[in-house]
Amino acid sequence: MAKPTASPVRTGLVHLALIIYTLIALFPVFLTVINSFKDRSSIFRDPLGLPTPSTFSLIGYQTVLGQGDFVLYFQNSFIVTGVSIFFVLLFGAMAAFALSEYRFRGNTLMGLYLALGIMIPIRLGTVAILQGMVAAGLVNTLTALILVYTAQGLPLAVFILTEFMQTVSDDLKNAGRIDGLSEYSIFFRLVLPLVRPAMATVAVFTMIPIWNDLWFPLILAPSDATKTVTLGSQVFIGQFVTNWNAVLAALTLAIVPVLVLYLIFSRQLIRGITSGAVK
Amino acid sequence: MSTVAEVSIDRAEDRHRRRWHILVFLAPALLVYTAVMILPLIETLRLSLFNVKDNQSIFVGFANFQVLFGDPRWAASFWNALRNNFVFFLIHMLVQNPIGVALAALLSVPKLRFGAFYRTAMFLPTLLSFVIVGFIWKLILSPIWGVSPFLLDLVGLKSLFSPWLGKPGSALIAVSLISVWQYVGIPMMLIYAAMLNIPEEVLEAAECDGVTGWSQFWKIKLPLILPSIGIISILTFVGNFNAFDLVYTVQGALAGPDGATDILGTLLYRTFFGFQLQIGDKSMGATIATVMFLIILSGVCLYLFAIQRRMRRYQF
Numbered sequence: 001m002a003k004p005t006a007s008p009v010r011t012g013l014v015h016l017a018l019i020i021y022t023l024i025a026l027f028p029v030f031l032t033v034i035n036s037f038k039d040r041s042s043i044f045r046d047p048l049g050l051p052t053p054s055t056f057s058l059i060g061y062q063t064v065l066g067q068g069d070f071v072l073y074f075q076n077s078f079i080v081t082g083v084s085i086f087f088v089l090l091f092g093a094m095a096a097f098a099l100s101e102y103r104f105r106g107n108t109l110m111g112l113y114l115a116l117g118i119m120i121p122i123r124l125g126t127v128a129i130l131q132g133m134v135a136a137g138l139v140n141t142l143t144a145l146i147l148v149y150t151a152q153g154l155p156l157a158v159f160i161l162t163e164f165m166q167t168v169s170d171d172l173k174n175a176g177r178i179d180g181l182s183e184y185s186i187f188f189r190l191v192l193p194l195v196r197p198a199m200a201t202v203a204v205f206t207m208i209p210i211w212n213d214l215w216f217p218l219i220l221a222p223s224d225a226t227k228t229v230t231l232g233s234q235v236f237i238g239q240f241v242t243n244w245n246a247v248l249a250a251l252t253l254a255i256v257p258v259l260v261l262y263l264i265f266s267r268q269l270i271r272g273i274t275s276g277a278v279k
Numbered sequence: 280m281s282t283v284a285e286v287s288i289d290r291a292e293d294r295h296r297r298r299w300h301i302l303v304f305l306a307p308a309l310l311v312y313t314a315v316m317i318l319p320l321i322e323t324l325r326l327s328l329f330n331v332k333d334n335q336s337i338f339v340g341f342a343n344f345q346v347l348f349g350d351p352r353w354a355a356s357f358w359n360a361l362r363n364n365f366v367f368f369l370i371h372m373l374v375q376n377p378i379g380v381a382l383a384a385l386l387s388v389p390k391l392r393f394g395a396f397y398r399t400a401m402f403l404p405t406l407l408s409f410v411i412v413g414f415i416w417k418l419i420l421s422p423i424w425g426v427s428p429f430l431l432d433l434v435g436l437k438s439l440f441s442p443w444l445g446k447p448g449s450a451l452i453a454v455s456l457i458s459v460w461q462y463v464g465i466p467m468m469l470i471y472a473a474m475l476n477i478p479e480e481v482l483e484a485a486e487c488d489g490v491t492g493w494s495q496f497w498k499i500k501l502p503l504i505l506p507s508i509g510i511i512s513i514l515t516f517v518g519n520f521n522a523f524d525l526v527y528t529v530q531g532a533l534a535g536p537d538g539a540t541d542i543l544g545t546l547l548y549r550t551f552f553g554f555q556l557q558i559g560d561k562s563m564g565a566t567i568a569t570v571m572f573l574i575i576l577s578g579v580c581l582y583l584f585a586i587q588r589r590m591r592r593y594q595f
Contacts, residue, residue, distance in 0.1 A: 014385050015393075021382060022400045024460070028415045029403065031426065047426045091308040098304035114308070117316055119513075119579045121521040123544075124572045125319035127326060127551055127565045132319060151315035154308050183300040212408035214524045219552065234410045234528060244424075247414065254411050262406050266399045270468065 029255060036060055036248035043244055060249030063240070069224065070253060073232035080142050080228060081210045084149035088206050089199050091150070092157030093165075097187050099158070100165040101173070111162065117155030122148065123215055133220055140223040148216050153206040160205075164198035165191060201272035204265050211258070229254060324572065326565035343566040353563070359538055360546040363451055367542055368519040370455035371462070376511055378459070379466025380504075384496060386467070387474040398471070405464035413528030416457045420444050444529065447539040454540050458525050462518075466511045473507035474500060506587075513582040520575050523548060543571050 034050055035043050039057035042049065049055070064070060099111050122129075129148060130139070138144040168191055176186045192199075217231040227235070233254045240246040262269075330339045347353050382401065386394055404412065419426050420443055428440045443453040477500060485491070485499045523544030526534050532554045534541035549557060551564025 011388070014388050014391065018382070018385055018397045021378075022397055025401045025404055025463075028419055028460075029407070031419065032415050044424065047424060047429070087307075087311070091311060094304040095308035098301050102301050104298070104301055110305070110309075114312060117312065119517060120320070120572070120575065121517065122316050122320075123521055123523075124568045124575070125316060125323045126547075127561055127568055128319035128322035129315065131322070131561075132315075147311065147315050151311050154312050158308060184303075187304070208406055212406075212410075212524075214409060214527065215548075230408045230410050237410070237414055244418075247418070251411055251414055255407065258406050258408070258411075259403075262399075262403060266402070270395075270398055270402065 032248055032251050033255070036245070036252040040245055043248070057245070058249075060243075060245030060247075061253075063243060063246040064236070064249045064253060067236070067240070067246070069227075070229065070232060070236075070250075072225070073227050073229040074257070076142060076226060077211060077229040080145045080149065081207055083142075083146050084153060084210055085203050085206050087146070087150040088153035088157050089203060092154050092202065093161050093192060093195065093199065094187070095154070095158050096161035096165050097191060100162045111158075114155055114158045117152070118159060122152045126215070126219060130219055138220075140221050140226050142221065142226055144220045145216055145226075145228070148220065149206075149210045149213075153202075153210070156205060157202045160202055161195060161198055164195050168194050200265075200268050204269045204272060207261075229257075320572070323565045323568050326562060327569040330562045343562055344570075347563065347566050347570070356538060356541065356546060357567070360541045360543050363540065364520060364522075364542040366451055367455050367458075367522065368516060370452065371459060371515050371519055372512065374456065375459040375463050376466050376508065376515065379463050379511070380470050380508070382463070382467045383470035383474055384500070386471050398468070401467060402464035404461045407461065409461075409524035410528050412457065412461050413525055416460075417444065417529055420453065445536055447536045450530065450536055450539045454526055454529055457529065458522070461525070462515075465514070469507050469511055470504055473504040477503050509582065509586050513579060516578045516582075517575055520571060520578070543567065543574075547571065 031047065035047060037051040037057065038049075038055045039059065042051075042055035046055075051057075095114065099107060099114075133139050133144045138147070172190060173186055176190050181189070211228075212230055213228075214230050214234060217226075217228045218234075221227070222231065233250050236250050237247050240250075327343055328338060328340060329336050330343060331337075347357050385391075386398060418424055422428070422440075422442045428437055431437045431440050441449070443449040481499065481503075482495070485495050490498055520543060522542060526540050526542055526545050527548070530536075530540045532545060532549055534545040547564060547567045548554075550560055550567055553559030
């Protein structure tokens with residue numbers, strides 16, 4: 001049946017509403033980026049103007065790169081996020097495989113136990129986590145953050161990957177068994193490659209909260225050597241709060257990696273959400 | 280395809296021959312999750328029943344809770360934070376979710392051009408860290424910079440401008456709306472997904488019966504996306520009662536002005552970690568964390584047992 005064609009007026013109104021909201025969503029980011037390239041007086045004189053040759057200035061970036069240890073902060077963030085995602089994916093996929101492939105006593109219970117963490121935030125255990133990290137001598141180490149983020153990411157990873165692994169054909173795995181593959185090879189060589197799309201979705205979902213987290217870096221690893229870029233920019237901006245050039249430049253520097261990653265992964269991310277990966 | 284019987288025999292053999300594999304596959308996830316998440320959570324709940332006297336940890340029963348709820352030094356800031364937290368949640372439910380539903384409805388207009396562009400752009404704020412979001416809005420709303428008075432002037436509302444973040448009466452609303460701006464992408468995406476899953480035939484049948492436009496949205500689409508709205512509500516609830524970062528970056532740990540934006544997360548941070556003259560208090564920190572745990576748990580249980588069960592699932 002042919003759809004009744006919508007009137008041009010209605011389509012126009014729909015676009016108008018969407019464009020207005022898109023502007024609301026993008027404007028603050030746009031404003032920050034353009035002003036970070038202007039000199040101080042034109043930031044205040046003409047906040048909405050694009051940088052022109054006469055107002056262009058990199059003074060903010062010079063301050064940021066001269067004062068803050070941003071290279072180190074970026075490095076810390078990359079290590080923490082990367083290693084955590086690696087463990088979340090590996091451990092999560094292994095547990096998901098066990099839950100979806102084998103029938104054993106307590107299977108359902110185990111699934112529920114691991115799913116608890118989807119709804120209950122790990123933050124509520126901070127008091128005892130800090131106590132434990134002090135006892136283990138892990139305060140102000142990246143290891144502490146990696147452990148916490150791995151635990152934080154696992155529940156959702158196990159949940160999504162279990163659903164996905166149930167769709168992998170039994171025939172394939174049984175064929176592997178007949179060919180004499182061990183259960184480990186079946187997992188690593190047959191199943192893992194097949195669930196790669198789901199792993200990518202999990203990786204994106206896991207990455208965002210870890211990269212953006214302020215709470216655990218603030219409490220577990222606030223030392224200069226272990227600051228993540230989120231905490232680093234928070235502290236930097238707090239100190240330079242009256243130096244608008246520096247603040248805007250620091251914000252822009254913090255936005256750029258997120259923006260680049262988002263442009264690369266946005267299709268994956270949006271497809272992940274809309275295909276019902278999180279339900 | 281192997282038959283069910285064969286599969287179950289395979290599985291039965293698995294149980295006898297290969298049970299160690301199961302343990303090896305489960306162990307790493309189970310160990311990290313239990314050691315770093317579950318045990319600290321239980322330990323935190325336990326600590327809330329203890330207090331330190333003369334450097335000795337002693338069992339005090341529910342005395343910490345009595346102090347938190349009733350002692351003049353604690354009760355005022357606790358009830359203030361709890362009330363603010365409910366307002367924070369209410370604003371999200373009233374603003375964020377309706378806007379999310381509206382945007383999703385617009386995005387799911389059939390044959391919409393540039394749909395992917397709109398989705399990508401509108402989801403961007405959700406990915407930014409609280410530090411970025413907090414400071415950007417702090418600058419934009421700052422009376423020093425003059426961006427917001429200028430923009431309000433464009434629509435002739437300049438007289439409305441005031442330093443919202445600095446006034447006790449409006450600071451909480453302003454912070455909540457910043458958070459709404461950041462998170463509107465999540466309800467939008469989930470509802471959009473739910474709307475895509477509504478089968479064509481249902482909508483065509485509705486059109487045949489003359490149900491179109493607004494009444495189609497209210498009578499056909501909205502009931503079908505109710506389960507997604509339920510999920511979004513509980514996600515919002517958990518996120519809001521666990522929030523901390525945005526208030527911390529916009530208003531600092533003291534959640535000013537005069538505690539007007541203090542929520543449970545910032546109260547927990549100050550209590551447990553100490554701030555300025557206040558000394559960190561582990562027992563009271565654990566007590567506040569326990570209260571937050573109970574609030575979130577009751578919300579989740581209410582959702583799972585009362586709301587989700589009553590909601591009808593439509594199978595197509």
